[in-house]
Amino acid sequence: MTIASIAALAAERRSGRHGQARGETPGGAQVQSGTDTTLLAKAVPTDIIAFYTAVVGLLAGIQKDSPDTYLPLRWILYGVTIAATVAAVLVASYFTVPTAASPAQAAVGQPEALLEATDQPPRWQPPIIETVTAAFAFAVWGLITPGSALYATLSSPVLPIIIGILTGGGALVMNIVFVPILRSQAGPRY
8 A cells, every 4th residue: 555545544534434345445455354475565555665675675785794784774774664654654644634524415414514514624633543554564564574674683493483473473463453443434443
């Protein structure tokens, strides 16, 4: 998903017009169950993935003598991109605030829409669920990406075990916790 589609999903859920096909975002992207790395990658903004992958690839490509070359920089990059994921979703959703309902919506059985249409524009609410989902997905995905700080820190036989646990556990949490919440018609309950 792009940052814009995550923000649009948050705006749609906030507006109460989450009436599209179950699991479909306004941009047509699907919020769906998946497996392992693909599920995690779908929840991370592609803009962040592109940046992180390029820099990690560059750092991995210029290794000199050992795989832990530039290890502090890799951990800093990991932390900065998690923060960038959170900031990107929040900023994009701020500029994608749903507009007030029109009087025509009130005429078709939505009297509360008329009240909203005459009031001020809706107040922005941070998309907590979407932000946490994107940050969690990137946190896991950023560690399991080859060349990441985790790959430079750990070695065999521990590395494949940790990668397997993170990949499977991350996909499990996404499927059990985040996907049902994002698919819900009622929106968040916070």
